[in-house]
Amino acid sequence: MAGSIELRDVSVTRANKEPILDHVDLYVEEGESVALVGRSGAGKTTALKLINGLVKPSSGRVLVDGLSLEATDLVQLRRRIGTIIQGAGLLPHRSIYDNVTLVPRLRGDDLKTVEPEARRLLNALLLPFEEFRDRFPRTLSGGEQQRVGIARALVFAPEILLCDEPFAALDPIVRREQQEMFNALRRERSVTMLFVTHDLQEALRMAPRIVMFEEGKLIADHPAAAFISSRDSRVRLLVSSAGLADS
């Protein structure tokens, strides 16, 4: 098993602008789950995109399994990483089955061995396989598309899961259900997970360790309990706005 992640003194800057990430250090062990919180624009999504190489660091190093991404074949790396984004980003011209099996097809895996897992995942996500396999994304609701996105990220047993606000667009009840379905499925196997959300409640449901970003800086990195009781005023503001402050 593998999947350790490290950001070593990473900055991401654009010309003449405030840095998007400012000297960030983060180490995530194999199999660990970490939630990245902070307001929009704080840098958490950029931190996530560093790990699959969609964003390049301006300085510092990004390492997966101890290997610097500069020395890594990014295409091959991405085929080991399950990515879930807000709005799913399904291929609109491909069937649900084609969408779910996208990464195995890119890897050249034998689809016969993938199909049972695709079937199991879609069924578990309340998308009955026989009913949904040949349908197209446009005929699905937003919540259903999001679940197809989850199946697509899990079907090839990834070593790392990168989740960027996957449930943000859903109404609260559906969101809660999908969080639970997702948690049940991802816990079947050991996988390293980074989960970006602006919602602290969600962060606590997803991961035992919370990392907070503000204006490009990593300002807090604690186990959940310690995070909630932190004395840092910026953390306290987030905790109290999520209705979690102890009076």
Add this chain to the structure above:
Amino acid sequence: MSSVSPSVLLRITGEHLLIVAISVGAAIVIAVPLGVFAARHRRAGRLVLRLTDGVQTIPALAMFGFLIPIPFIGGIGTRTAIIALVLYSLLPILRNTVTGILGVDPLVREAATAMGMTPRQLLREVELPLAMPTIIGGIRIATVVCIGLATIAAFVGGGGLGELILRGVAMVDSRLILAGALPATLLALLADAVFSVVERRLATKMGQ
């Protein structure tokens, strides 16, 4: 008053269609890859678009006139006509290819890249299929424009329905002019209708 026998009319219409098909076909082969390039490299792309834009502003008769004295590509005949028509067909196809590719939902493109598609796979499996209805739209415009413009090819001895029109003009014979003009109009309308159907079907298939 002279008349044209149906068999002659059919042959000339066929000739006209062939000229258009070759011209649009060649324009597709050139403009689609060029459009892909222009969508990838925005600055160079803008230059390419401006050049083809410029070609479009040259009056058709002048274009044929310019081409005739150029060695190898010019001269009198069908070849000159086809080269001019290719030049006129480039812009709509090129522009629509660029528009189609840039119009692909950035979320879809990002997701496909994050799943581990190479740039080539992204182009073949995502960008080109999703841009296809728009590209077909460009081919439709190019074809309709070409069917009309190809009548002028007769002025450089290019053949086609323009020959009938030219002869009709010379002989002040409106029936002869109509014998050339009507089939050209009908062809243009037909091409427009056929490509519109293909375009819409594809758009539905691509989830648009």
